[in-house]
Amino acid sequence: MESVQYHAPQSLEDAVPLLKEARTTPSRILAGGTDLLIQMRAGVKTPEMLIDIKKIPELTQLEMGADQIRLGAAVPSAVMDENAELHQQLPGVVEGMELIGSTQVQGRATPGGNLCNASPAGDGAPAMIVSSGQCVIFGPNGTRTIPVEEVCTAPGRTSLADDELLQEFIFPAPKPGQSDAYLRFIPRNEMDIAVVGVAANITVDASGTCTAAKVALGAIAPTVVIATDIAALLVGTKLDDDTLAAAAEMASGLGSPISDKRGTTEFRHRIAGVLTRRVIKIAAARAGERLQ
Amino acid sequence: MSTNKDYKWIGTRPIRPDGADKVTGRAAFGADKNLPGMLHAKILRSPFAHAKILSIDTSAAESASGVLAVMTSADMPDLASEMGEAGESAVDFRDLSHNILASGKVLYHGHAVAAVAATSAKLALAALKLIKVEYEELPVVLEIEDAMADDAPILHEDQFTPGGSKDKPSNVAAKMKLPRGDIDKGFAEADIIIEREFTTPTVHQGYIEPHAVTASMSASGHADIWCCTQGTFVVRAMTAKVLGMDVGKIKVTPSEIGGGFGAKTTVYLEPIAVKLSEKTGRPVKMVMDREEVLRATGPTSASVIKIKLGATNDGKLIAAQGSLKYGAGAFKGSPMAPGCMCVFASYEIPNFLIRGFDVVLNKPKVAAYRAPGAPMAAFAMESLMNEMATKLNLDPIEFRLKNAVKEGSVAAYGPKFPVIGFVETLEAAKAHPHYSAPLGKNQGRGVGTGFWFNIGMQSSATINVNESGSVTVITGSADIGGSRASMALFVAEELDISYDLITPLVSNTEEAGYCDVTGGSRTTFATGMAVVKASKNLVANMRKRAAKTWGIDIDDVTWEDGAAIAPAAADKQPLTMAQIATSAAKTGGPLTASASLTAQGAGAGFGVHICDVEVDPETGKTDVIRYTAIQDAGKAIHPSYVEGQYQGGAVQGIGWALNEEYVYNDKGVLQNFGFLDYRMPVANDLPMIDTVIVEVPNPSHPYGVRGVGETPIVPPLAAVAEAVNNAAGVRICHLPISPPRLLAEIDAK
């Protein structure tokens, strides 16, 4: 790193000329920096300009509406974790973010950074996907909205243009009988990278029958795998043991996990199944509690 | 020596003298030393795990921007093979030199090949890329048994197995044999025989502070070295040898140390920094990064240990046989010998045969790690002790009590044990509520025991009395676990003055008397003995001063409550230490006292650990849910720091058992070279480690001290493995018990 220009725009409007400059100057958006600064130190990323987005109000707001929840891309995970209402509404999304790093990292790490870092093992994305998150993308020509799953295209790559930034996430407020959950497996209890991560969003009716489901798995493929077959299997069942066992088996067959120092292919397949069964149970139990 | 004597200071828990500086960030560690005009040096490391160096061309690097000097092994004298002391273990100075900078061959991935000193670390790194090294790749050998095979790639063409072929070089650098009795007869008399093979992976000590040094060579050829080390005098001796200097021309000043665990008793950077400083006439600083630490500094050995154990139906051990193979890394010198000496040391076994093998292979040269060699040996032996107890239908602690060594037992490695506390420690474990607490589903409990010799060696101490009556106590023993507090407590007890009046210091090699390394759990024992002796000398001196002041015989003066008193002369008011110090000019000059000694009679340490785990049978993940470490300390001078040693050793052992391992690819390139994937336990992986300090005083020490630093890493491996066995029903013979491995074992059940 020779020298780096640092800008901290105070508004989206102020960011526009910087984003325009980013079309020609190698640049990076800086949120918490818990991925980016480490990559810069290691020489993996060598931006000439940093655009710090933490001073832009729209990006640091968390708004709990009746119909939708707006989560600024640069809200630190510690702030998400401290919000009791968010825990109520989107417990899985909070779980995905709150197990990142340590207390110190929590104060900085953001959902936008987690998603845009585009790690196959990122813990934030699976739950944001199953809870039908939409991303508002801001650029010099205005905003566009895409589903969370359309942001990451490959490890380390996103669909955002050089002159765009992720402004916020919008989640529909969960309906009665609907909730989500996220589980990941690591050999330790903290400060580790997911061997597999699974999120589920489940809706049940008063009879305990599953009426809607979404399941997504991280760390088993270059980007998050949305398991539509598993969701289809769950709907219409009472999520009994046999159904869950079948779902687990399907999950074990998904993706193309690699064998490396963090786990073998076979192990990742196995754990994907175990976590899928467990996370569906947790989400369904939460959903049941939200029926009243 | 009275064991039940009430001490005023010994056994209390005052705040450590270095505490405030450490928690406020004021303490200076290895990388904190900066000097005007200082250069930064970086090391070029081998991209191959085994290769011949055909040529090194440094010319482009030498003329690169900011570069002032480049160095290779050609800048160091060619040494003949010569063994010397390196703390607890021996070192061949030629190997040491060739490990610092490769000569002729690189022997592991990351082996240092050249060094560059430049005006900034960045320019030094850039210049490394300009050094052209031509290599001829050689086949790589990473596993112990592969390295012992007849057709194995040979690391050192001039290394022959003692007693083996004199024509065919071998990777087996040393062998050892320890026999007793007649094992054939012993096994014939046994009712139950178990035989198993155990393996443990290469693991690193995992100290937080990477190696760091700043060196400055004066125009007159006097070198100053500032570094983080467990032994300034060993840094001095090694640097002198490797550079062909006299020790009198080298001064080593220690920084605070961010962990060592035995591994900071050798040198990697110091001779390079001194040489580069000599070449450039400027101070040179070198700081490793984590990757360099993991790739190229001493881990401890991987091991392959096979043990056969025979017992009679009444629960007595009758025969044992052990084959212990340790990987030394690129140069000879694994802790095979202490491993062999420890493996059966805790038990009375009438017939045994122990064989050991020290094997070189293409990994970094191992360095000492807490009780070097013993944890692997105990993993094997204690696992079999647990299995044997199950077969005999005996409580595992009861079974050990039936066979435990005690005063008068002849240790497997030769000498007769003096007063030792193994039985007391086992009994304390058995009585502990943890041992009988109920367990839940998928939970299991295991015990393991550990033995370590502990050592004495040489120490010196000096006490200077200030004119106010406060004192400074100076030693040359690096403080890696709170020993400064203990030194101050010894002085407080002996002089009968407040702990707060005492400033304990660790000084450099020119101002402190000689002290061997802080290793072998020796500092509180041996340097403590020197401090006690110096304190006694000082008290004698102060009594003499008082006698002179009063004009009476010294024998009529005693020392009490920090003052000289004359019990027989009612008219003499006590003379406090402050009064004696203030008037020292009139009674013979400044008050100072020193003592030096070779400490004899280090007391052996025994520990017993109880571990509860919960296993997730679907993922293979093991959580340690309760853990108690019980150990004989002889006498705990500062109980908090004794407990800290028990806890730290237990945690490192738990990591070794559960997740730590060097993962190499088949080319010998380490894959997990950072703390993210080299998985030491983090705080929330662990319960609070409970401790029990047993005190069976060591009669050779004035306060009964035994070393405590190393024994605690010996029991955990087997204790964790047995707990997993009891939770999941699988016998673990191969570490680490990582989730994929445990899941595979559960599947295979």
Ligand SMILES: Cc1cc2nc3c(=O)[nH]c(=O)nc-3n(C[C@H](O)[C@H](O)[C@H](O)COP(=O)(O)OP(=O)(O)OC[C@H]3O[C@@H](n4cnc5c(N)ncnc54)[C@H](O)[C@@H]3O)c2cc1C
């Ligand atoms: C000790 C430690 C432990 C960790 N543990 C975990 C873990 O358990 N699980 C896990 O998933 N991650 C983990 N991480 C990684 C990291 O903390 C998370 O990915 C975090 O959410 C990143 O957020 P950030 O705000 O710090 O991102 P930054 O580092 O600021 O940014 C990351 C990337 O996203 C881009 N970016 C950031 N915000 C935006 C935006 N609004 N619009 C467009 N691009 C943007 C940046 O340019 C950069 O490329 C850990 C990191 C550390 C240091």
